[in-house]
Every structure is written in C-alpha cells, then in structure tokens.
Amino acid sequence: MPGSATLRWLIAASTLACLRAGNTYAQPSPKVQERISAAIKAVQANSTDIDYTAFVNPFIGTDNEGDVCPGASVPFGMVKFSTDFTGYAPAGYIVDPTQKIRGISPLHDSGTGSSLGTYGNFEIMPLLCPGGFDTCQTTLLARERFRKNSTDDAYPGYFSQTMDNEIKMEATSTRRAGLERFTFPKGSKPYFVLDLANDLPASFAGGSMDIDPDRGRITLGGHWGSSFGPVSYHYQAFACYDLLDNGKQKLSEYGVWTGDTYGLDAKGLGQTHLNLSQNLFGGVPYQSGALFSYDGQPEQVTIRVGVSFVSTDQACANAESEVGTTTFEGIVNASKALWNEKLSKIEIDVANTPELVTEMLYSSLYRASLTPNNATLETQGAFANTTSFYFDSLYCSWDTFRTFYPLMTLHSPVEFAQIVDNYIDGWRKNGWMPECRANNLPGWTQGGSSGDNIVSQFAVNYHNEASELGIDLHELYAALKTDGEVNPPEWNTEGRQVNVYKKYGYVPFAVLDTGSTGRQTREGSRTLEYAFEDFGIRQVAQLLGNADDLVTYTNRSYWYRNVWDPSVHSDGFKGFMQKRYSNGTFFYTDPVHCSPKDSNQTRECSLQADNTNGFYESSSWEYSWYAPHDMAYLIKLMGGNETFISRLDHFFDAGYYLSGNEPSFQTPIGYHYANQPARSVDRVRDVVLTNFNATPAGLPGNDDQAAMATLLSFHLLGLYPVPSSTHYLIVSPFVPKYTIHNSYLNVSTTVTVQNYDPKSVNYPIPNGVSAYVKSVTINGKPAASRCYVDFYDTFRAGGDIVLELTDDKNGANDCGGPVPESLSTGGFAKAR
Numbered sequence: 095m096p097g098s099a100t101l102r103w104l105i106a107a108s109t110l111a112c113l114r115a116g117n118t119y120a121q122p123s124p125k126v127q128e129r130i131s132a133a134i135k136a137v138q139a140n141s142t143d144i145d146y147t148a149f150v151n152p153f154i155g156t157d158n159e160g161d162v163c164p165g166a167s168v169p170f171g172m173v174k175f176s177t178d179f180t181g182y183a184p185a186g187y188i189v190d191p192t193q194k195i196r197g198i199s200p201l202h203d204s205g206t207g208s209s210l211g212t213y214g215n216f217e218i219m220p221l222l223c224p225g226g227f228d229t230c231q232t233t234l235l236a237r238e239r240f241r242k243n244s245t246d247d248a249y250p251g252y253f254s255q256t257m258d259n260e261i262k263m264e265a266t267s268t269r270r271a272g273l274e275r276f277t278f279p280k281g282s283k284p285y286f287v288l289d290l291a292n293d294l295p296a297s298f299a300g301g302s303m304d305i306d307p308d309r310g311r312i313t314l315g316g317h318w319g320s321s322f323g324p325v326s327y328h329y330q331a332f333a334c335y336d337l338l339d340n341g342k343q344k345l346s347e348y349g350v351w352t353g354d355t356y357g358l359d360a361k362g363l364g365q366t367h368l369n370l371s372q373n374l375f376g377g378v379p380y381q382s383g384a385l386f387s388y389d390g391q392p393e394q395v396t397i398r399v400g401v402s403f404v405s406t407d408q409a410c411a412n413a414e415s416e417v418g419t420t421t422f423e424g425i426v427n428a429s430k431a432l433w434n435e436k437l438s439k440i441e442i443d444v445a446n447t448p449e450l451v452t453e454m455l456y457s458s459l460y461r462a463s464l465t466p467n468n469a470t471l472e473t474q475g476a477f478a479n480t481t482s483f484y485f486d487s488l489y490c491s492w493d494t495f496r497t498f499y500p501l502m503t504l505h506s507p508v509e510f511a512q513i514v515d516n517y518i519d520g521w522r523k524n525g526w527m528p529e530c531r532a533n534n535l536p537g538w539t540q541g542g543s544s545g546d547n548i549v550s551q552f553a554v555n556y557h558n559e560a561s562e563l564g565i566d567l568h569e570l571y572a573a574l575k576t577d578g579e580v581n582p583p584e585w586n587t588e589g590r591q592v593n594v595y596k597k598y599g600y601v602p603f604a605v606l607d608t609g610s611t612g613r614q615t616r617e618g619s620r621t622l623e624y625a626f627e628d629f630g631i632r633q634v635a636q637l638l639g640n641a642d643d644l645v646t647y648t649n650r651s652y653w654y655r656n657v658w659d660p661s662v663h664s665d666g667f668k669g670f671m672q673k674r675y676s677n678g679t680f681f682y683t684d685p686v687h688c689s690p691k692d693s694n695q696t697r698e699c700s701l702q703a704d705n706t707n708g709f710y711e712s713s714s715w716e717y718s719w720y721a722p723h724d725m726a727y728l729i730k731l732m733g734g735n736e737t738f739i740s741r742l743d744h745f746f747d748a749g750y751y752l753s754g755n756e757p758s759f760q761t762p763i764g765y766h767y768a769n770q771p772a773r774s775v776d777r778v779r780d781v782v783l784t785n786f787n788a789t790p791a792g793l794p795g796n797d798d799q800a801a802m803a804t805l806l807s808f809h810l811l812g813l814y815p816v817p818s819s820t821h822y823l824i825v826s827p828f829v830p831k832y833t834i835h836n837s838y839l840n841v842s843t844t845v846t847v848q849n850y851d852p853k854s855v856n857y858p859i860p861n862g863v864s865a866y867v868k869s870v871t872i873n874g875k876p877a878a879s880r881c882y883v884d885f886y887d888t889f890r891a892g893g894d895i896v897l898e899l900t901d902d903k904n905g906a907n908d909c910g911g912p913v914p915e916s917l918s919t920g921g922f923a924k925a926r
C-alpha cells in the first residue's frame with residue numbers, strides 16, 4: 095500500500111469496516127446492487143449472450159481506504175472520470191456521506207494511496223448562480239456541496255452522481271477523452287466553474303488557460319508536483335473542453351476567476367486568458383480558472399473533454415478523434431464492448447456459482463484491467479516521443495508483481511508484453527526499470543526493483559513468443575542485469591543499493607556507503623525483496639543459458655538467509671528475520687512491532703525516516719515468511735514441517751496476519767509447502783470471507799492498483815502464483831467451473847470442479863461438504879502433484895483440467911506427489 099496512510103490508519107480503518115459491515119450505506123444507489131443481482135439471476139435462468147459488465151460493482155473499494163476509482167474508464171484508460179471529494183480520497187471519489195464534492199475531473203488513478211490525492215486536475219463543477227455571474231461560488235471551499243443520498247451510480251464505462259441541489263452529473267470515456275452530461279433542475283440557468291490550478295494535493299507549479307468563446311472551447315494546462323515522489327519533480331498535463339455539443343448549445347457569459355480561502359474572490363467577465371506561475375509562498379492554494387454559463391435554460395448540457403500529457407493541441411485532437419460527434423450512449427456502448435472483451439477472458443458457470451462470488455470475481459477482473467493507465471503517445475520528459483508503449487502509474491511494482499502480472503500471464507500476453515516494453519523503456523531512458531511511477535514521474539521505491547520480477551515473469555512464460563510480441567529477451571536481460579549490478583547514486587526512486595548488498599550479502603543497517611544515498615530504513619525487508627528480485631534475474635539467466643550468471647544469481651537468491659537471526663524468540667517460536675549491522679551483529683527488533691498487535695500506536699512502520707523497525711509496512715512476524723522461491727529451506731530454518739505449521743496457525747490465530755498487505759499475500763497457502771494443502775484451503779476460505787465482500791468497504795484497505803483485486807481473483811479460482819516462475823499452486827475454487835481464454839495463443843482451458851458444493855463457500859467449511867482436492871487430471875492424465883501445476887502443461891496448452899473434491903480433509907491433506915518447488919531442494923531446475 096504505497097504511500098497510503100500509515101499502517102496505523104489501515105488497522106483503524108479495518109476495525110471500522112467490521113463495525114459497519116451489514117449496515118446500509120448512503121451510497122451508492124441501492125439500484126446498483128439490485129441491477130447486479132437481477133443480471134446474475136437472469137443469466138442463471140438463461141445464459142446466452144452474457145453481458146459481463148452487468149456483474150461489475152465499481153463501488154467495491156470506495157470506502158475503508160480501498161482508494162478505488164469508480165469513475166468511467168475504458169480498460170487501462172488514461173481518463174477515469176470521477177467526482178473529487180473532501181477528506182481522505184486519493185482516487186477522488188469516496189462513499190462517505192459526510193464529505194463534499196468539489197467537481198468532476200478526467201484524470202485519476204485507482205487503488206493508489208497518495209495521502210493527499212492525485213490527478214484531480216481540470217475539475218469542472220456545475221453551479222446554480224441565481225444572482226448571476228459575479229455571485230457564483232468558484233473557490234474550492236465555496237463551491238463544495240453534499241450529494242443526494244443513495245443516488246451514486248456506475249457500471250463499466252459510466253459514472254453518475256446527483257448533488258443535493260438536484261444537479262446530476264454523468265460521464266463516459268474513451269482512452270484520452272470523453273463526454274460529461276449535466277442535468278439541471280427545470281428553469282435554472284446552467285453555470286460551470288472550470289478549475290485550472292487544483293489537482294487535489296495543491297501542487298500547481300504554473301499554467302495557463304484560454305477561452306475561445308466563438309468555438310466554445312477552453313484549453314488549459316500546466317505543471318504539477320508528484321503525488322508520491324520527490325516534491326521537486328513536476329509533470330505536465332493539458333485539457334481541452336468543448337462546450338457547444340457540436341453546435342447544439344450556446345454560451346452566454348464567460349470569464350476568468352482567481353481566489354483563495356481568505357477573501358480573494360475576483361472575477362473577470364469577458365476575459366479569456368490566464369497565465370499564472372507557481373506561487374513560491376506555498377501553503378494556501380492560489381486558485382484560478384474559468385466561469386461560464388449557457389444561453390436559455392437548457393435542462394441538459396453535454397461537454398466534450400480531451401486530455402493529453404503532451405499539449406493542448408493534442409488534447410483537442412484526442413477529443414476530436416476519439417469522441418468526435420458520437421453521442422453519450424454511443425461512447426457508453428463502445429466502452430462496454432471493450433470491457434466485455436476483457437471480462438470474458440475468464441468465463442465461469444454463473445448458473446451454479448453463488449451470486450456473491452460472481453460479483454466479487456467480475457468486479458475484481460474489472461479492476462485487473464483498469465490500471466496501469468495507458469498513456470502511449472502521451473509521453474513527456476525523458477520519454478517524450480518514445481516509440482515504445484508507455485504506461486503511467488506503476489504504483490508500485492512492489493504491490494503488483496505478486497498477483498497482478500501472474501493473472502495477466504494466464505490470458506493477456508499482448509497487454510503484458512506492452513507493459514514489459516514500457517518497463518524496459520524505463521531502463522533505456524532513466525537507467526533503471528521503473529519501480530513506482532506516479533504522475534509520469536519516478537515515485538518512491540518500496541522493496542528495491544520489483545520490476546525485475548515482472549519482466550522475468552513475462553520472460554519465463556512467454557519466451558517463445560517474446561520476439562513476435564515485440565520484446566527482445568537480451569535487452570530485457572540487460573535491463574535486469576543493470577538493476578542487479580548497478581547502484582544508482584540515489585536509490586530512493588529506482589534501482590537498489592546493490593553496492594553494500596553485494597559486499598555483505600544483505601543490506602546492512604547503519605552501513606558506510608561512500609557511493610550512494612537513500613532513505614536508511616527497511617534493511618530487513620529490502621534484503622528479502624532483493625533476494626527474490628535476484629531469483630527473478632536467475633530465472634532469466636537460466637532461460638538464456640547464461641551459466642555464470644545462473645551460478646551468481648542462484649547464490650544471491652539465497653541471501654534472504656543472511657537476515658535470519660536464529661536466536662530471536664517470540665510467542666514460543668524461534669528464529670526471525672532481523673536487520674543486521676555490517677559487522678554481522680543483528681539489531682534486535684521485537685517481531686511483534688508494526689504488526690496489528692503492536693501496542694504502540696505511534697510507531698512509524700512505512701517510508702518514514704523514523705521507521706527503525708527494519709521492515710516496510712510489516713512486522714518481522716509477517717516478513718519472516720517471505721522466501722517464495724525457497725520455502726523448503728525456510729521450513730528447515732523454522733524447525734521442520736510441524737513447527738512450521740503450528741507457527742503458521744499461530745501467526746493467524748494471534749492476529750499478526752495483515753490481509754491487506756502484500757508481503758502477507760502468499761502466507762495463507764504456506765501449508766502447501768509443508769505438504770498439508772487442505773489447511774491452505776481452510777485458511778483461504780477464512781481470509782476471503784473475513785476480509786472481502788461486495789460492499790464499498792469490501793476490501794481490507796488500499797487496492798494497490800488491483801494487487802488485491804488480483805489476489806482475490808486467484809483465491810476465488812483456487813489458484814496461487816509463484817512469481818517469476820511458471821508455477822501455479824492449486825488450492826480450491828469457489829466456483830464449479832471456469833474457462834480461461836488466451837486469444838493470443840488461441841487456446842482455452844476449462845477447469846471443472848467435480849463434487850463442487852456451494853456450501854463450501856463458508857468458513858468454517860461445514861462437515862461433510864466437499865472442498866479439498868482429491869485429484870487433479872490434466873487432459874485426462876493424472877497430474878504429478880495435486881498441489882501445483884505448470885503453466886506450460888495447463889493454461890498455455892489449453893484443454894481440460896479436472897479437480898475432484900472430497901469432504902475427506904485428512905485424506906486430501908497431502909500433495910499426493912511433490913510439494914511445490916524450492917530452489918534449494920532442486921526446484922526450478924530448468925526453464926520450460
């Protein structure tokens with residue numbers, strides 16, 4: 095959860111969510127859920143021509159600091175139209191009825207935790223000004239309004255909201271443009287304030303605006319600061335507002351305004367130009383923008399919006415080419431068609447699946463294609479005019495490598511290749527692959543260069559197609575090697591502190607580093623992540639037959655062991671990851687610190703300089719499970735299978751597990767590695783049903799650009815990925831049957847779950863209900879293990895996978911063959 099509120103906030107919010115569960119919300123409109131339920135029931139009765147968008151609830155994650163943007167977007171859209179609220183609302187929108195709207199704006203991120211919000215640029219607010227132009231409330235504070243309860247609505251491609259003054263706002267979009275439609279109460283004159291300066295975090299660094307009253311066009315743009323990176327970095331953005339709806343509407347008054355919180359409220363009727371530089375005496379935002387009204391009393395006003403990161407000309411051209419004269423309904427339909435193409439890549443047996451599961455799955459798959467934002471041909475700075483694909487908001491790779499890209503691997507190699515191209519291009523232009531790009535700028539790194547695990551995931555699964563997909567594997571490997579070998583002078587925003595890491599075999603605490611700087615924290619978790627990043631590099635070295643590097647990086651993959659302090663005790667368990675001085679002495683941190691059970695509510699646990707814990711957003715209890723590529727050895731370190739299992743049970747029972755935190759993602763399936771897969775089945779049921787649901791508070795915290803959405807998708811499909819490998823662990827599906835289509839490989843794979851019982855979607859799973867995997871067959875042949883499969887044998891090849899379930903938990907509580915692979919016991923021995 096990058097940059098989110100601190101861990102403290104997350105915990106507080108989770109508690110709140112529990113209290114609220116089951117309560118009715120003021121938002122969204124009850125018709126959202128009614129419509130989804132009706133659509134699922136209709137398909138249960140007759141499943142021809144399924145409209146998958148009808149199952150999506152865009153409001154899941156708009157409360158409880160899920161930071162999800164429910165706005166109108168196409169898949170990977172750069173535009174995500176949503177209203178912007180007061181209060182903690184990084185994505186603009188939140189359901190909280192005590193917060194007020196300041197307008198609707200076209201650029202947003204979804205599921206990122208920048209505390210002050212981001213991308214509220216070019217916000218427009220419809221107003222009623224019965225006293226005329228000079229009386230309009232233009233400033234942020236003056237114009238904010240409550241909405242009308244229980245009226246917010248959204249589905250893929252559409253967003254709407256009604257304010258307590260009965261003005262309704264609707265929006266629909268293309269990749270870089272869209273339409274806004276406003277309905278005013280009968281007999282009122284429509285006024286609009288368009289904001290030049292506001293972006294949410296109040297980081298305006300200068301810009302300009304021009305009104306062309308004859309064309310009915312306002313162009314504006316400027317520079318703003320990073321929402322999750324060094325404050326000295328700025329990005330540029332531009333917009334083009336066409337006000338006349340292809341000649342169907344006529345402007346009345348127009349002009350400019352400036353304002354602040356302390357009395358400045360100046361308006362210039364008839365003026366058409368603003369050009370304002372950054373106000374260096376910061377603190378109070380200096381506000382500015384346009385104000386205009388329409389002739390007559392039209393009940394409905396449609397405004398076309400184009401955006402660009404290049405220029406106002408390009409913003410206008412985007413609106414012309416992507417929207418043109420198409421109607422609002424036409425754009426909604428086109429957007430829905432694009433969404434159906436994405437959502438139908440995974441089809442389930444809706445008729446026999448519990449309604450809640452269908453809604454949670456398709457809402458998650460929706461968010462799995464909502465970000466990162468495709469800003470191809472909209473590049474700036476070092477990326478200006480790049481010939482590569484370009485994606486904004488990689489926020490952060492530390493969040494997304496674990497589940498987001500492994501899900502994309504199953505069905506979307508073309509999109510995956512474009513994003514990999516973009517990572518490699520980051521290395522070409524900036525020297526290292528991007529870790530946490532935010533607002534087109536390098537943002538703070540979390541664990542090192544997690545992009546390594548993303549591009550290696552692609553390489554090991556699609557090396558046969560890489561070149562056809564536009565990826566040069568040797569260049570990909572060169573990018574990996576730079577991350578692994580070359581220390582950036584400043585490693586806060588890209589790369590890793592590899593100089594000292596290579597010298598000591600871990601990232602030492604309080605070490606003399608004469609060649610680079612960065613925030614001196616997270617030494618324990620950085621070591622663990624660096625080692626797994628090295629595993630990613632090792633996997634590609636093996637694939638490319640680079641024998642020397644294979645030895646080096648296999649060795650470095652084991653360096654997670656170097657921060658294991660066998661002498662630390664907690665709750666009767668022995669051995670924990672700890673940060674360590676360069677002389678080898680460990681620095682003791684109580685493993686409970688920064689866990690949900692930490693009694694010290696003021697301890698810093700995130701990117702703060704005074705996070706002395708050694709771990710990022712986690713406790714040592716939590717991060718000590720982290721060696722996804724070598725669990726067999728971790729089991730040994732922890733004292734063998736039995737101790738490992740009782741330690742896992744204790745971890746959950748004692749409340750150290752943090753469902754919304756990425757390092758905890760794989761922990762519930764840890765039992766597989768100790769050959770007790772039935773326990774993972776129970777644990778995942780608990781995790782899903784305790785922490786996720788289909789309400790706005792249905793996510794345990796920040797979606798982290800669909801890291802959580804894709805985690806939930808895997809849990810519902812009964813799979814769990816090992817990143818940077820070709821392996822998927824088999825858990826137990828919440829659905830009776832699903833088909834994954836890979837239209838690039840021209841294959842479809844159907845997983846049929848024999849003895850599926852919807853009563854298994856419960857925790858605890860009732861006695862006598864089948865939920866545990868008894869056998870796995872792949873295209874008629876028994877699988878070698880019932881605990882994991884290889885992509886090359888299954889979803890890459892296509893065909894049929896049959897999982898037979900049983901209620902005999904003890905009988906199914908072993909892998910019936912090999913446990914999932916570990917490096918030190920001969921696993922991952924050759925590339926597929």
Ligand SMILES: *[C@@H]1O[C@H](CO)[C@@H](O)[C@H](O)[C@H]1NC(C)=O
Nearest residue numbers: 136137139140141142143144
């Ligand atoms: C199912 O729906 C399709 C298309 O809407 C229709 O043609 C068909 O007759 C329906 N089948 C049943 C059994 O109602």
Ligand SMILES: *[C@@H]1O[C@H](CO)[C@@H](O)[C@H](O)[C@H]1NC(C)=O
Nearest residue numbers: 119120191240241242243258
């Ligand atoms: C909206 O709902 C909230 C919470 O239920 C309530 O406090 C508020 O008064 C309602 N607002 C209106 C305008 O009805």
Ligand SMILES: *[C@@H]1O[C@H](CO)[C@@H](O)[C@H](O)[C@H]1NC(C)=O
Nearest residue numbers: 301302303367368369370371
């Ligand atoms: C805005 O003013 C600056 C000087 O203050 C000038 O350099 C710039 O060209 C102006 N920009 C526009 C778009 O008018």
Ligand SMILES: *[C@@H]1O[C@H](CO)[C@@H](O)[C@H](O)[C@H]1NC(C)=O
Nearest residue numbers: 421422423424425426427428
């Ligand atoms: C949009 O789709 C609906 C439902 O399929 C259809 O009735 C309508 O004619 C379409 N409208 C446009 C403008 O394409």
Ligand SMILES: *[C@@H]1O[C@H](CO)[C@@H](O)[C@H](O)[C@H]1NC(C)=O
Nearest residue numbers: 473474475476477478479480
């Ligand atoms: C990008 O290309 C455009 C159009 O050819 C050109 O005007 C602009 O200067 C180029 N920008 C950079 C940074 O090369």
Ligand SMILES: *[C@@H]1O[C@H](CO)[C@@H](O)[C@H](O)[C@H]1NC(C)=O
Nearest residue numbers: 169170468469470471509512
């Ligand atoms: C991104 O946009 C480019 C340019 O329109 C397009 O070619 C590409 O397919 C898009 N990629 C995704 C993943 O949406």
Ligand SMILES: *[C@@H]1O[C@H](CO)[C@@H](O)[C@H](O)[C@H]1NC(C)=O
Nearest residue numbers: 599648649650652653655918
């Ligand atoms: C890794 O290499 C170091 C230095 O050569 C060696 O001491 C260590 O034993 C190796 N570790 C493993 C796990 O092979």
Ligand SMILES: *[C@@H]1O[C@H](CO)[C@@H](O)[C@H](O)[C@H]1NC(C)=O
Nearest residue numbers: 604674675676677678679680
């Ligand atoms: C290692 O360095 C730390 C910090 O200076 C010190 O407290 C510790 O005693 C040293 N350990 C050894 C074995 O010298």
Ligand SMILES: *[C@@H]1O[C@H](CO)[C@@H](O)[C@H](O)[C@H]1NC(C)=O
Nearest residue numbers: 693694695696697698704706
């Ligand atoms: C809680 O943590 C803070 C920050 O580390 C520390 O300053 C404070 O002393 C701690 N309080 C207690 C009661 O341990």
Ligand SMILES: *[C@@H]1O[C@H](CO)[C@@H](O)[C@H](O)[C@H]1NC(C)=O
Nearest residue numbers: 729730733734735768769913
């Ligand atoms: C744990 O169990 C597995 C599977 O039965 C076995 O291969 C492995 O050796 C055991 N590990 C330890 C440390 O005993």
Ligand SMILES: *[C@@H]1O[C@H](CO)[C@@H](O)[C@H](O)[C@H]1NC(C)=O
Nearest residue numbers: 559562836837838839840841
């Ligand atoms: C998939 O099918 C399409 C059209 O039939 C064909 O052009 C393409 O080469 C096929 N791709 C693969 C990987 O077989």
